[in-house]
Amino acid sequence: MQFHLNGFHVGDPHVAKLDHEPRQSDALPETLDVLIVGCGPAGLTLAAQMARFPDISTRIVEAKDGPLELGQADGVACRSMEMFQAFGFAEKLEKEAYWVNEVAFWKPDAENPDRIVRSGRIQDVEDGLSEFPHVILNQARVHEFYLEQMRNSASRLTPDYSRRLLDLTVGEGTHPVTVRLERTDPDHAGEIEAVRAKYVVGCDGARSAVRASLGGVLKGDAANQAWGVMDVLAVTDFPDIRLKNVIQSKDGGSIVLIPREGGYLVRIYVELDELAAHERVKARNITLDQMIGAAQKVFHPYSLEVKDVAWWSVYEIGQRLTDKFDDVPPGEDRAPHVFIAGDACHTHSPKAGQGMNVSMQDTFNLGWKLAAVLRDQAAPEFLHTYSAERQAIAKTLIDFDREWAKMLSAPLKDPNDPESEGVDPQEVQAYFQQHGRYTAGTATVYAPSVLTGDGRHQQLAQGFQVGTRFHSAPVVRLGDAKRMHLGHVHEADGRWRLYAFADGDHPAAEGSGIARLCDALATAPDSPVVKYTPKAADPDAVFDLRAIFQQPYRDLDVEAMPEMLKPRKGKFGLKDYEKMFCPDLKHGPDIFDARGIDRSRGAIVVVRPDQYVATVLPLDGYAELAAYFDGFLTAAVAERHLEEA
Numbered sequence: 001m002q003f004h005l006n007g008f009h010v011g012d013p014h015v016a017k018l019d020h021e022p023r024q025s026d027a028l029p030e031t032l033d034v035l036i037v038g039c040g041p042a043g044l045t046l047a048a049q050m051a052r053f054p055d056i057s058t059r060i061v062e063a064k065d066g067p068l069e070l071g072q073a074d075g076v077a078c079r080s081m082e083m084f085q086a087f088g089f090a091e092k093l094e095k096e097a098y099w100v101n102e103v104a105f106w107k108p109d110a111e112n113p114d115r116i117v118r119s120g121r122i123q124d125v126e127d128g129l130s131e132f133p134h135v136i137l138n139q140a141r142v143h144e145f146y147l148e149q150m151r152n153s154a155s156r157l158t159p160d161y162s163r164r165l166l167d168l169t170v171g172e173g174t175h176p177v178t179v180r181l182e183r184t185d186p187d188h189a190g191e192i193e194a195v196r197a198k199y200v201v202g203c204d205g206a207r208s209a210v211r212a213s214l215g216g217v218l219k220g221d222a223a224n225q226a227w228g229v230m231d232v233l234a235v236t237d238f239p240d241i242r243l244k245n246v247i248q249s250k251d252g253g254s255i256v257l258i259p260r261e262g263g264y265l266v267r268i269y270v271e272l273d274e275l276a277a278h279e280r281v282k283a284r285n286i287t288l289d290q291m292i293g294a295a296q297k298v299f300h301p302y303s304l305e306v307k308d309v310a311w312w313s314v315y316e317i318g319q320r321l322t323d324k325f326d327d328v329p330p331g332e333d334r335a336p337h338v339f340i341a342g343d344a345c346h347t348h349s350p351k352a353g354q355g356m357n358v359s360m361q362d363t364f365n366l367g368w369k370l371a372a373v374l375r376d377q378a379a380p381e382f383l384h385t386y387s388a389e390r391q392a393i394a395k396t397l398i399d400f401d402r403e404w405a406k407m408l409s410a411p412l413k414d415p416n417d418p419e420s421e422g423v424d425p426q427e428v429q430a431y432f433q434q435h436g437r438y439t440a441g442t443a444t445v446y447a448p449s450v451l452t453g454d455g456r457h458q459q460l461a462q463g464f465q466v467g468t469r470f471h472s473a474p475v476v477r478l479g480d481a482k483r484m485h486l487g488h489v490h491e492a493d494g495r496w497r498l499y500a501f502a503d504g505d506h507p508a509a510e511g512s513g514i515a516r517l518c519d520a521l522a523t524a525p526d527s528p529v530v531k532y533t534p535k536a537a538d539p540d541a542v543f544d545l546r547a548i549f550q551q552p553y554r555d556l557d558v559e560a561m562p563e564m565l566k567p568r569k570g571k572f573g574l575k576d577y578e579k580m581f582c583p584d585l586k587h588g589p590d591i592f593d594a595r596g597i598d599r600s601r602g603a604i605v606v607v608r609p610d611q612y613v614a615t616v617l618p619l620d621g622y623a624e625l626a627a628y629f630d631g632f633l634t635a636a637v638a639e640r641h642l643e644e645a
Helices: 041-050 078-087 090-096 139-152 209-214 288-299 355-374 380-409 425-434 436-440 513-523 528-532 622-630
Strands: 031-037 058-061 102-108 116-123 163-170 177-183 192-202 219-236 244-248 254-259 266-274 304-321 338-340 474-477 482-485 496-501 543-548 580-583 603-607 613-617
Touching: 031 041, 031 177, 031 355, 041 058, 041 139, 041 355, 078 090, 078 139, 078 355, 090 139, 102 425, 116 425, 163 192, 163 209, 192 209, 192 355, 209 338, 219 288, 219 380, 244 425, 254 288, 254 380, 266 288, 288 304, 304 380, 338 380, 355 380, 380 425, 425 436, 496 513, 513 528, 513 543, 513 622, 528 543, 528 622, 603 622, 613 622
Parallel strands: 031 058, 031 192, 102 244, 192 338, 496 543, 543 580
Antiparallel strands: 102 116, 163 177, 177 192, 219 266, 219 304, 244 254, 254 266, 474 482, 474 580, 496 603, 603 613
């Protein structure tokens, strides 16, 4: 994190320094750029993103009277940790969370099927998949990290609680979406607020009022299977209590066991009753004692003595999806103004740990696009890409989750009868291993589109697959010899990253590939940096160029490098010395080898503001780079100074 650009300040550098402290009124304004409905993971991800742009008026409303305190989701995928790094709190969360290192599998004992025995134990995340672990942390703490980011931002954004959405209509004008909200706090109970917004995003859960206002429906099936979930403090002789477990018993059903943060708490997902067609789980009136009894039956011969229950719930398995994630009806030619995200548009079982993670990725996809449109960097039609990209990803996830949930609830195959129906526990373990990238959150691949290249130059950087998230690797920063991960320069600030991997020439040599690229980006009339960076802004306000050289860092002279890699910024015109990197040849791996970079030709890896690889181009592919951004960016209609968030 860089600070002191525009002057020295004491105090916490993570709190944006402002000349005038803004005060958020208790009442909602009449007009807004963005109104977010719902303070779940999707809503707070979007709010934290929009809070980075103080020139965009944003508010987030929530029907509850305050922030979440406990319960609900707890799994944080590796991909989410990468995103949290961009928001600035991955390190704090990582320190507090439980790390899922290995997974144990248990099945009925072949000699005595009423007892369970360990059948396997595997590594949870494959080596090298991410620099971050798969971790477990109470969803409320994830919320608090986002809320802290919002409070510390230049926007000083905080949620408006005790607001229930009554209805929503889309009309004409600069603020076409009209929202009516009812206040439920004691001092203002029954008061109605009307807000007109340019964009509204419904992050208000599976029973979304925003989705209902649009006439949207969650479509899919229920598996007619009830499950319970409980966070417990328990005394047990089960040997793998501090490992993640998949436990399948002969007659008692299955358990997915997830240790929680703090060393003692454990989450237990336990299979309960099979439901009749069209029966809802609420009709069974399942009690906590029944859940504990069901878990004890699965654990046999091991004991489970529950001492305290922090939270519990009962749910039914199902996978449901909406047809579109925005308000534009099929066949209608207009830009969208209302969006839905998270559980409002896709629901699935919690046992793959994807609900919170996929929901956050929805709004991380949407946030920077809203900012680009509202800052006149892209036309409103650009927002069609949100529904197109995320609906396809949700469909893939639901197909995976349906199969995984089916395997966990299926009866077990009789080991003594090869012809018997059911699932073999070894199949469950194999399926988990085979689809590990889904549970890590790294399986997303965006299809070719205006935003995603066709991969024709993929051979230049084989480890940065177009359409996937940018897979970070270790480097050494040239200016100060700091060992770090290259991907950690990527902040959730709406900027594009241009990673220029040098060819075999010395980068300081006249006419080197890097020198010619820097000259083209700085001076060519069709350069996206020249064309789309407002004149009043810093040179890297829209495009953050970073160069990665092949030479050892001690062999290069910082001052000999192209001026484009030492941009002058801020009111004092200070040089930024953090744009250049070299391979970590001492500790490894060499990023050029690890990510399959063509050493003789080099490459440009273009990365979207949400950390996904947009395209890979030759180091001299200036025309292709310009054409890519000309496909959706627009020259600013009105010059806006892009303030540091």
